[in-house]
Amino acid sequence: MNKKYILITAAKNEQDYIGETIKSVVAQTIKPFMWFIVSDGSTDKTDEIIKTYAQSNDFIQFIRNDNTDDRNFASKVYAINIALKKIKDNNIEYDFIGILDADAKFENNYYESILAEFEKDPKLGLAGGIFFEYYKGKKIKVVLASNSVRGAVQFFRKECFNDIGGFTPLNKGGEDIITEVTARMKGWTVQTFDHLSVVNLRLSGLGRWGIVETKFREGMLAKTIGYHPLFQIVKSFYRFKERPYFISGILHLFGYLWALISGQEVKVTKEFMTYLRKEQMQRLKETFTF
Secondary structure: OOOOEEEEEEEOOOOOOHHHHHHHHHOOOOOOOEEEEEEEOOOOOHHHHHHHHHHHOOOEEEEEEOOOOOOOOHHHHHHHHHHHHHHHHOOOOOOEEEEOOOOEEEOOOHHHHHHHHHHHOOOEEEEEEEEEEEEOOEEEEOOOOOOOOOHHHOEEEHHHHHHHOOOOOOOOOOHHHHHHHHHHHOOOEEEEEEEEEEEEOOOOOOOOOOHHHHHHHHHHHHHHOOOOHHHHHHHHHHHHHOOOOOHHHHHHHHHHHHHHHOOOOOOOOHHHHHHHHHHHHHHHHHHHHO
16 A cells, blocks of 8 residues: 555644554555644643654654644644645645644544555545543544544545635634535535544543533524524534533523624634535435435
8 A cells, every 4th residue: 555644633732642643644554645633832841752653653753843822623734734735835735635633532543444455445525433431431433424533533535525625714713614524515425434433631621721611602603603503503402412411412402592682703614514514404304314
C-alpha cells in the first residue's frame, strides 16, 4: 500500500493527553509521511512534550503559533491552516490528509485499516473510527450517524479535501460538520467504521469552555449553519441521554432558540443549507417511518 498520508494536529495546553496521542501515532504499522503539530499558544508543557518526541521521530514537525485567540472556536482552524500553508509552500505531495486532536488514542493498525477502506472504495472521501469515552470507569460509545465523522479524527482523500476547499473558520465552531456535509454534497462517501475505535481521553465538554457552555454553544451553532428547526427539536430530545442527562438536551434547544430569537446570522451558503435540510428531513422521515 504505497500511499502517503499527512496528519495535522492543533494543540493548546494538552500536556495531560498529547503524550498518549503521540505514542499512538508513533506505534502505527503505517506511519504518516509527515505530522504537523501546531502548538496554538500553549502555556504548559505541551511544547516540551512534542519536541521530545520529535527528536526521535523525524516525521513529526513542530510549529509554534503565538498569534492565537482564546475567545472562539475558530482558533483551531487558523492553527490547521498554518500547517496547510506550509504543506502548500513546500509542494509536499500526499495522497491522504488527516486531522487529529491531541486527546485521542487508538490501536497501532488504525491508519493502516483506514487506508485499506479507501483502497476498497474509490468514492470514499472522508472516514474515521467510532468514538468511546470512559465515564466513571465505564467505556461508553459516543452515538454518531454512520455517514458522519468526528472532527477529532477526520481523514480525507486528497481529491475530496480539495473539493471541499479545506476548513471554514467559525467563531462557534462546526468546521467538521461543514466539511462532512460539503463532502457528501460533492458526491463523496463519508463513513465512520465501527471496527475502528478511538478513545477520547478527555470527556466531551471538559475543554476550555466547560460542558454547560459547550452544549449551549452547540445549539447556537446548529442555527448558524442552517439546521432545520424540526430536526433540531427532535435532536435535542435525543440529547437528553447525553451527559449531563436531560440538561444536555435542554441546553441544545435553548442555544438554538436563543440564536433564532437574537437573529444570529446563518454562516453557510444557501446551497449548503438547502442540501443539509434535505438530508435532515430525509433522516426524520426514515426514523419515524421505521
